[in-house]
Amino acid sequence: MAAVAPVRRPKRRSIPVGRILLLGFFLLFVLWPLYWMFNTSIKPSDDYLTVPPVWFPSAPTLVHYEAALFAYRGLDGLINSLIISLSATVLSALFGTLMAYSLARYNTGGQHLSFWVLSQRFLPPIGIVLPVFLIYRGVGLYDTHIGLIIAYTVFTLPVSVWMMFAYFRGMPKSMEEAALVDGCTRWEAFWRVAVPLAAPGIVAAAVFAFIACWTEFFFALILTSRTAFTLPTVFRAFIGFQGAQYGEAAALAIVSLVPSIALGVLAQRHLVRGLTLGAVRG
Amino acid sequence: MQYTATVSRMKAAGAPPRLSSFAQWADRHFKWLLVAPAVLLILALSIYPLLFSLVVSFINYDFQVPGHGFVGLKNFERVVFDPVARWSLLLTAWLSGVSVAIEFVLGLLVALTMVRSFPGRGVIMSILIVPLFISPVIVGQAWTLLLQRPFGPTNYILTQLLGQEVTIGWMTEAPWLYVSLIIADVWQWTPFMFVILLAGLTAIPPNLYEAAELDGVNAWQAFWAITLPHLAPMMLLALTFRLLDAIRMFDTIFIMTGGGPGTRTYTASYYLYTVGFTQFHLSQATAGSWLFLIFTALVVTLLVRRLLKAEPV
Incomplete structure (x- = not known):
């Protein structure tokens, strides 16, 4: 061989x-x-x-593109997907960075807290989404942008936290310690010193969070219907029809995969860390 | 205390004590304030729902049967004694096992061809990772376009290649629909194996191979004696991550077969979805999802514990 x-x-x-x-x-x-x-x-x-x-x-x-975007509400799905994915990405990167810094520099909660976050990554979504659906219907978050943004933030947090956790651990502490000695508060040492230094890592974590939200189907299928539906759920319209909508399905797929592929290929230097939640440096 | 040490150092350095009492409090509890938003979100949207679903699985919560009375283990019984549930769990294990095995072998082979640098390697690398950034829904759609009769070109190509008429119902006939689902999964996730294994391969010190070559070791022996043991932790990591995602398999089935024909392509996730959201037996579905959760937890403890002990990097 x-x-x-x-x-x-x-x-x-x-x-x-x-x-x-x-x-x-x-x-x-x-x-x-x-x-x-x-x-x-x-x-x-x-x-x-x-x-x-x-x-x-x-x-x-280009008729199929036109039909997919307008007749099948692909454009609405695209806009919803953008709003929801971008918001969830920002929140996930922000909260993930905060938590990861605390875990990496102060060893908060020892190993238990970090592995508890990691374990969330491996929960089967079906176990979460059923009760979340019931809760959302009760509190009026079902089929809202906010509802899906919160769900996606939580669903991408383990990846953001672990990617940033690995990033901060690989960064020397000395700059922040110098800032503390110079009279900065811990917040200032974090926000003004550590965050700018970690910016490439934060961007990479955000890219992978965005791709995860952009391509997600299961939560969106169950937690949204006619208002906050995302782009992947629009493909439901093409199931089971024999022949007529192939062009529309394909056109919508092309529209949908361009942004995530472009981002993914641009961030491919960080791909290994992204796929293994920081376990492998790559 | 570290905080007072900082303040005394600040005072010694002549820095004015400029912290308000809130800022002092915030500084003292800094590490907990940082983890608070993420932890609260996970508690609210993951742990609370899980506990809530545990409650639901012991009561009647069914859009077809009114009332929320305590029913003991009845919901669990319904799942355990449902032949479709057992079939779906079996199919989940079987489909994910076969898919992950193929992805592993193929990913390893492709990684081995990509270790050495050659002209065009960067471009090829960028192409090979593309499937990772595509929604599984679209992957299912793409393979539907290729395979579905009579539109898909696959049967035509096979007819030309084999020289005899091929009329396979890729999405409807028994063995072939599993083949289709596996192909779609392999297409999407082989790059995952490839990327991680390639990272592992490039981390092996090249002087090991040089030394082996001086000793007159052939390629096959070098693979067994050097590559395999060095790559083993990475292999375990890739397999674990991939397997834990594979057992959730839902999206491609939803698009390609819709669970059918009948219930032949029900995976665990698809079964629970239909019980909960097309039949509206919500408490039965939550009971089932707890059983599936326990099943997953067993896989996790078996695989991840070992992984953490191996400490790959």
């Missing part, structure tokens, strides 16, 4: 055919659904059922 040759070997003997094939196949596997979705989104409806399929639409059209 050529693919399992030792890594970083200085000599190059021959062209690694096995590797190129494997990587090429995998690249094709990743790109193919994306291409087909894009292709479907600009394909006239007449081209849906031809044999052989239309690989490159000869007369590309």
Whole structure:
């Protein structure tokens, strides 16, 4: 098996055919659904059922985008998603940074508090969302932006806290200690010294919180209906119909995946920390 | 006390004592004030709902049966003796096990091809991680577009490749709909394995391989003797994280099969969703979700405890 040759070997003997094939196949596997979705989104409806399929639409059209955004309320979903994801991201990054700093510098609550937060990450959402649905209906937060913002803030907090926890632990204390000696309060040492130094980490944590909110479906499905619905829940409209709405579904998908992919690729330096909640530096 | 030490140092340095009594109080309890918002939010929206659902699972809370009387273990019994519930738990374990295994092997292979730098590696890296940033709903939608008869091109491509007519109902016929769900999951999450394993691979000191090569060790032996043991903690971490997410599987099923045909693609999350939100047996669903929670907790304690002891980094 050529693919399992030792890594970083200085000599190059021959062209690694096995590797190129494997990587090429995998690249094709990743790109193919994306291409087909894009292709479907600009394909006239007449081209849906031809044999052989239309690989490159000869007369590309934007009608599906128009229908998806307006007739299917995709634009409303997009705006809701933006409002809810951005608000939850800001809150999550803010509260997460506050907590992470306290955990990292003052060892607040020992290991118990930090692992308690981590354990929230592994709770199955179905266990939380059922009672939250009942509570929200009782207090009037069901199908409101505020309700989903709070839910998303809590749902992304473990990631924000742990990413920032790892970041602060990797940062030298000396600057903050110097600030304290110079007469700063602890708040000033945190806000004026530590936070600016940790800014890249905070931005990275915020990006991953945003992507998590932007792509989330389950909470939005259950906690919203006709007012605060987010972009992923709009796809419910396309389930079960045979054929007619493929273009609209594809167009909405393309609109929805552009922001999160752009952000994710820009923040890919922090990806490993984001995926492992700071456990691996990467 | 650290605080008074700071103040005396400030006084010694000639700093004016400028703290109001509130600021002094805030400074003294600083570390608890910082954790307060996050902890209160988690208590309010995670711990309180969990306790509330524990109460609900022992009473009658059903949109079809009026009243909220205490019913003991009846809700739990209904779930435990529901064959669909047992099927869904089995399917959850089976689907997530198979998906994660495939993702692990494929992710490791791709990571091994990406360790050494080569022209275009950066671009390829950026493409390979794209699925991680896409909503599972869209992933389900994308594979629906590819697989669903008669619109999807997959059967046509297979017909051309195999030279005989292929008419597979990818979303409706028994073995194939599981294949479809697994493919969608593998497409989305293989990059997760790949990214973490690649980070682990690049952290292995290269001089180990150089030394091995001097000793005349072949590639396969080097993999077993150097790569595998060094990568083991990272493998455990990737598998644990991935498995804990895989057992929640819901979104792709919702879009691709809707649990059907019948209840054949009910996973645990999908089963509890339908019990709670299409049949409105809310107390039965909360009882079931507690059972699922306990099941998950068992997996967590088994895997995460070991992980924390291994202390990977």
